[in-house]
Amino acid sequence: MTKKVAVIGPGALGCLFAARFAHCGIRTWLIDYLPERAAMLTKTGITVEGTTTLQREQLTVTTSFPAGLDLIVVLTKAYATGGLALPPDTPVLTLQNGLGNAEKLALMVGSANVLAGATSEAVTWLDVGCVRHVAPGATIFGAWTTCDTDTPMFLLQKAGFDAAVTEAPGSVIWEKAAINAGINPLTALLNVPNGVLLQRQETRQLMRDLVVEATKVAGAEGYRFGHSLVERAEQVCENTRDNISSMLQDVRKGKRTEIEAISGEILRRGQEALLPTPRTRVVYQLVRALERV
Numbered sequence: 268m269t270k271k272v273a274v275i276g277p278g279a280l281g282c283l284f285a286a287r288f289a290h291c292g293i294r295t296w297l298i299d300y301l302p303e304r305a306a307m308l309t310k311t312g313i314t315v316e317g318t319t320t321l322q323r324e325q326l327t328v329t330t331s332f333p334a335g336l337d338l339i340v341v342l343t344k345a346y347a348t349g350g351l352a353l354p355p356d357t358p359v360l361t362l363q364n365g366l367g368n369a370e371k372l373a374l375m376v377g378s379a380n381v382l383a384g385a386t387s388e389a390v391t392w393l394d395v396g397c398v399r400h401v402a403p404g405a406t407i408f409g410a411w412t413t414c415d416t417d418t419p420m421f422l423l424q425k426a427g428f429d430a431a432v433t434e435a436p437g438s439v440i441w442e443k444a445a446i447n448a449g450i451n452p453l454t455a456l457l458n459v460p461n462g463v464l465l466q467r468q469e470t471r472q473l474m475r476d477l478v479v480e481a482t483k484v485a486g487a488e489g490y491r492f493g494h495s496l497v498e499r500a501e502q503v504c505e506n507t508r509d510n511i512s513s514m515l516q517d518v519r520k521g522k523r524t525e526i527e528a529i530s531g532e533i534l535r536r537g538q539e540a541l542l543p544t545p546r547t548r549v550v551y552q553l554v555r556a557l558e559r560v
């Protein structure tokens with residue numbers, strides 16, 4: 268029987284995931300909270316250029332969920348998670364940036380329906396329904412508590428994603444958040460592509476320090492990593508050197524950023540654990556100030 272998937276959020280990643288699901292024959296809905304944009308996207312389809320090339324991929328873009336979905340993939344900005352109205356008894360996979368999304372979804376739909384993880388697919392938003400797939404990357408996810416992972420894994424692999432299941436989704440989310448905490452605020456504040464952070468001694472050191480602060484807070488929550496997150500952040504910076512980080516994309520569009528779910532959460536969790544995070548505090552305050560400019 269044909270599987271049914273809904274992707275929430277017509278941003279850069281949402282467009283890539285929805286277009287790829289639709290292209291491989293999975294019945295796909297892209298959920299947008301704006302009815303006019305949804306109607307327009309249903310007509311125009313989704314165009315992806317770059318590593319993935321899809322011209323005007325047709326799928327239904329709508330404000331509401333159809334019945335009988337096999338999977339919902341949440342790819343909205345982290346600040347929108349709490350406002351989602353999700354159907355009951357449907358597996359929900361969050362691949363959003365930042366900390367706290369899975370916990371919020373678990374309160375909304377029950378933890379047994381939640382899958383969580385992170386994706387390293389690098390995508391740049393070009394225009395409404397039109398994105399550039401800059402570089403492929405792994406998508407790692409797992410059950411938040413007891414949700415079945417077989418069908419989501421089948422669907423992601425069918426759509427050609429490099430997907431893997433982990434027993435420790437919290438760790439994967441923390442790792443991505445720590446890397447984002449190093450890269451995103453600095454690229455947004457300096458208005459530079461990711462790779463530039465490695466070229467200047469000051470930014471390279473500051474990025475390292477931010478990742479170390481995040482790693483210490485993760486440690487206070489019981490997360491241990493078998494590798495250096497500082498080295499991982501530098502690798503990501505190098506691999507995505509020409510990429511404009513999602514936070515800088517938001518700043519350039521004059522949109523709210525995900526600073527609260529990234530540096531803000533690290534700051535708050537650090538305070539709870541009585542761990543000082545002075546550099547995280549400064550970049551958090553500066554990005555918040557930038558959002559208001």
Ligand code: PAF
Pocket residue numbers: 364389446447450451461503507510511512513514
């Ligand atoms: O948020 C982003 O832009 C991405 O997670 C990353 C890894 C920083 C690459 O641009």
